[in-house]
Amino acid sequence: MKVVILGGGESGVGAAILAKTKGLEVFLSDKGEIKENYKKVLVENGIEFEEKNHDEERILAADWVIKSPGVPKKAEMVQKIKAKGIRLSSEIEFGAEFTNAKIIAITGSNGKTTTTSLIYHILKNDNLNVGLGGNIGKSFAMQVAQENFDYYVLEVSSFQLDDIQNFRPYISLLLNLSPDHLDQYNYNYEEYALAKFRIAENQENDNYFIYNKDDEMSQKLLQELDLRVKQIPFSMKEKLEEGGFTEEEKIVVKLHDEFSMKIEDLSLMGTHNVANSLAASIASKLLNISNESIRNSLMTFQAVEHRLEGVAEINGVKFINDSKATNVNATYYALESMKTPTVWIVGGTDKGNDYTEIEDLVKRKVKAIVCLGLDNSKIIEFFKDKKDIIVDTSSMEEAVKTAKSLAEKGDTVLLSPCCASFDLFNNYEHRGQLFKEEVLKNN
The missing domain is CATH 3.40.50.720 (NAD(P)-binding Rossmann-like Domain)
Known part of the structure; x- marks a missing residue:
């Protein structure tokens, strides 16, 4: 062949x-x-x-x-x-053809990397023989060639799902949906959402599909699609008979037995990470991992680099690196989790952003906006009547210096750009790395 x-x-x-x-x-x-x-x-x-x-x-x-x-x-x-x-496949399709390992595959518009890393951490902590791959870390196909894992935890993008034929994970997770990469899907949100749902199209009734019951587009498509897989929901808004939910400041998972722990004991900050922790807990319970082991892992997990990553606290000001927030929805989650007055660094290559989604959060939580990019006119135009302090910068050094001068003791400086990084940086990692270097300079 x-x-x-x-x-x-x-x-x-x-x-x-x-x-x-x-x-x-x-x-x-x-x-x-x-x-x-x-x-x-x-x-x-x-x-x-x-x-x-x-x-x-x-x-x-x-x-x-x-x-x-x-x-x-x-x-x-x-x-x-x-x-x-000619048969055209993605690497995850190709790799899956040559392994009998159980695959846990995670997709969604936001939180994929964090949830994938979290599930991997839980399985590894429980001494399971597990590999991490897909859109994260080492190539999945390379691991299939060279390793002998019993489980793979894979972060899967819509681009990878576009080119599958038989890909059938043991457990699939669809965390949430929001408009992203629409330039690749004829600017049609439903077309993009359907690409994400392909993660479950080959699953049978001995497999599991974990989904977000609070997500409108997911609910709509679930009613239209004829999925054979066993479906398990999670919700931040309602108590469920089966699945995951929050109740009295706790996360609760009800399956064959019950798992619960206090939200304040989770190592990850932010409401969206409560949802990610719920989804990860359901997957772990389905793999028969003990409540004690899941709890321990949820308490010890370290945040993914460039995703709401605490960098330092200097003179009473917290600095948080959320460079991975390359769309408005991701920044929404970041701003939502801020507990103190925030100096917000935003900007880059705009992907057709609509800032109305975060307008209310910015009004309530942000004390000053520092724009970072070659062309910040759209951001400045949108927020000029909503915030008194908006500063235009075109380098990371200038942006961090400005943010430091605007922040007072008890404030937070948040880099959560809403935009791609390619105007000034190689990628979001490069942007986040420079942010951390500038924050820690001269301290």
Whole structure:
């Protein structure tokens, strides 16, 4: 069987290694430049590859094409592969074909990385033999090739779900839905939401689908879709007969028995993380992890880097790095969890943001806005009549210096940009790293 891999990054190289170990004929093609560390792996494993080019004839002679999530589905080569009827899969589909491990797959518009990391932490803490992959950490396919895990906890994006055929997790989670990446889904929110729901389309009644009962779009689509999977809800608003909910400052999970713990004992801050902790607890109970072990893990989990990450407290001012908040909905959760007057650093590459969603929170919680980006006119225009202090900056150094001068003892400085980072930074990690460096400078 001839397998062609499109994209020479983490997932592409992992898929190439897996194909090679399974004795398949493999060729990797990347339209851009492949990083040196990945080239080295390909050379060492005797895998043929090309960069800065797509050999169309060779690609279209494949039996199976594995597409990295970074390759746009509207790309010309992808359209040609589809037109020819060649099987086109994502790396998670490819990896899942070669493992019998139980897969716990997590998707949603916000909270995926945190919840995936949290579930992995709970399983690892309970001494289960578990791998972490998907949209996070080491390539899933590479782990299938080189490890022998009994469980995989996978963060899964809509782009990866676009290219599945048989992918069937043991437990799937859909945390929430809000408009994101709409440029890839014809600016149609429902089309994007349906892509997320594909996580459950191959599941059977011996599998589990954990979903958010408070999410309107999820509720709407659940009524329209014919899912065979066992469905388990969680809610922050109502008490449930089965599933997860909050009651009297506690999280409660009711399945074959009951698990509960005080919200104040959770290591993660913010209402949205109570919901994430509920979802993770349900998954853990389904895997027969003891209440004591779940409680211990929920108390000891460290927040994901760049996601409501406490950086320091300097002269009574808290600094929080939420660089991963690249859309308005993510920033909504961050602002909602602020307990003190907040100096808010916002801005970057706008993805068609509508700031009305956070208008009320900004009025109530934010004392000053520091804009960080090459073009902050949209943010300034929207908030100019709502906040007295708005400062325009175009470097991280300037933004942090300004925020420090505006913050007083008892305040919080929050970097939660609402926007992509590509105007000034390589990615959100780079943006968050520079924020932390500037905060800790000269202390």
